[in-house]
Amino acid sequence: MERGTTLFLKLTVFLIGIPVVAACLFGLPSIAKEAAEHYPAYWLYPVLIAMYMSAVPFFFALYQAFRLLTYIDKNVAFSELSVKALKHIKYCAIAIGLLYAAAAPFLFLIADEDDAPGLFAIGLVVIFASTVIAVFAAVLQKLLKHAIDIKSENDLTI
Template structure:
């Protein structure tokens, strides 16, 4: 096993473990949401927007993980500079923008919830803004990676 094969295998294992974590989150998410709705029945109407954002995030993140797995497979087969890898990068970037949109939707929902209940939502909103920052960095990095691939395909 050469160094490139070992590195891509390690990254594939990490992607697989992240996928298992997302699957576990999807399984336990309704249980957590129903438990919170029972504890706070006055904000139970917030359950639907929360689940829509959470499952949308999980779906977009899972698609991005799958495309990253495919991209690593292309790298292993020495097809890193191909139309297929460019397509995978494009899908990952679109998933990043979807996640950013869902974070913004969640921030708006938190602000509405904070206005109706009188609670302070500064903590969750700041965490959401940090998530937007990280996702924006990933999207920018993907855009930078797309440039040499496009240039090599046009030559």
């Protein structure tokens, strides 16, 4: 793969993180302040905690994606390091999905109170998207592991 392509992907990974940082610093506090006037705290806090906690595995997964692109640049993409990075991405996606699944009942209560089913649908989209990413990372991890095994067998036979 050309260096320019991975440079573009690294820049994209970096740019993906900027809106999430902005949402954590500016968006969620303002939403929480407004929502606190309308909903009980025991509905609101679990959702906010899940949203803030999901930022940790999200940024760790972005870091792992950045490392994976660095491995591609160094021509060590077919290594155990890449398999390990994909495994971490898979676990991060699972963690995000579980956090939003835990917050889903509270999102449902808020959406039901406000008669806004779209709010609950957004939570379901996040759960579904993180599940798809986890499955995709698991498939890539298995394929890469298989390719590494075949490569090591070929290296031993020569």
